[in-house]
Amino acid sequence: MELFAVPDLPEIREGDDLAAMIADRVDLREDDVVCVASTVVSKAEGRTADLDDFPPGPRATEIARNLEEISGDEKDPRFAQAVLENCTDVVMAEPFILTEAPFGHVSVNAGIDRSNVPDHDLLLLPERPSESAGHVHESLPESPPVLVTDTAGRSFRHGQRALTIGWAGMPASRDWRGETDRDGHELQVTVQSVVDELAGAANLVSGEGDGGDPVVIVRDWEFGDHDGSDNLFREMRGDFVRQALRVWEFDQ
Structure with a gap:
């Protein structure tokens, strides 16, 4: 081929x-x-979306704090909230967030991309x-x-x-x-x-x-x-x- x-x-x-x-x-x-x-x-x-579109709730704040303690790197709870709002299941929340998308795909961070997005912070997977x-x-x-x-x-x-x-x-x-x-x-x-x-x-x-x-x-x-x-x-x-x-x- x-x-x-x-x-x-x-x-x-x-x-x-x-x-x-x-x-x-x-x-x-x-x-x-x-x-x-x-x-x-x-x-x-x-x-596309911006981090400010996702004010973090208690669970996202906790997830970000735990990941920060594990990695030693600063983690934005708004990103964790974006992940939670774009998945139907959190398979695991540490040492990284593994999620299931509404259409069945399992991936890290709900497949959200933070690169190649010229005018926004985030690129979400197709619904x-x-x-x-x-x-x-x-x-x-x-x-x-x-x-x-x-x-x-x-x-x-x-x-x-x-x-x-x-x-x-x-x-x-x-x-x-x-x-x-x-x-x-x-x-x-x-x-x-x-x-x-x-x-x-x-x-x-x-x-x-x-x-x-x-x-x-x-x-x-x-x-x-x-x-x-x-x-x-x-x-x-x-x-x-x-x-x-x-x-x-x-x-x-």
């Missing part, structure tokens, strides 16, 4: 038509996959990223699949990688269960998260920092003759790591 960045995209502002901006710069095909960074989706949707992906998908010529991507850390490993938080026009995973390996053994548990793998590949092209390109096209990739699944985010009853974190206590 081939991956390439959409060239010459300007700074995205609230109200910008991402689909039109992409279509003006690339001749799209029906079987392309369009990977769009959540940052530009959030900017187009006006998901409903799969709906955002669907809007771009339906508005693009040829209606190729669209992924809304973000970067996050990983348990048990250093470094960040890209993953998908919203998608439209294709399943999130391809299901290999019931198929066989090279020795004829039936696969029992293999469900491949192709949207995350495509996001990771796209991130190698898009890059990071001030030289990054926020939209990448994946071309000549095929889903194949597999069943699909949109079951990407684990539910609590089957997420044993989250269950363990609920009873774990941080020991400094």
Whole structure:
């Protein structure tokens, strides 16, 4: 397959038509996959905020104070309040804030970004990223699949990688269960998260920092003759790591 960045995209502002901006710069095909960074989706949707928009309550003040004691760095309780107001569950509050977004994604600090926000303090994740992906998908010529991507850390490993938080026009995973390996053994548990793998590949092209390109096209990739699944985010009853974190206590 081939991956390439959409060239010459300007700074995205609230109200910008991402689909039109992409279509003006690339001749799209029906079987392309369009990977769009959540940052530009959030900017187009006006998901910016200032710290003063979040006067801290008692819980945010306590969380900020505890994190300050742990790290030795000053922590703004307004930021903690912003995190609390943009999540549905606090998985853990120390030594960092790990949260669940309303759409199911688990990330640090509710995925709130404090960089690349020219006119505000904070950039929030899209409220409903799969709906955002669907809007771009339906508005693009040829209606190729669209992924809304973000970067996050990983348990048990250093470094960040890209993953998908919203998608439209294709399943999130391809299901290999019931198929066989090279020795004829039936696969029992293999469900491949192709949207995350495509996001990771796209991130190698898009890059990071001030030289990054926020939209990448994946071309000549095929889903194949597999069943699909949109079951990407684990539910609590089957997420044993989250269950363990609920009873774990941080020991400094």
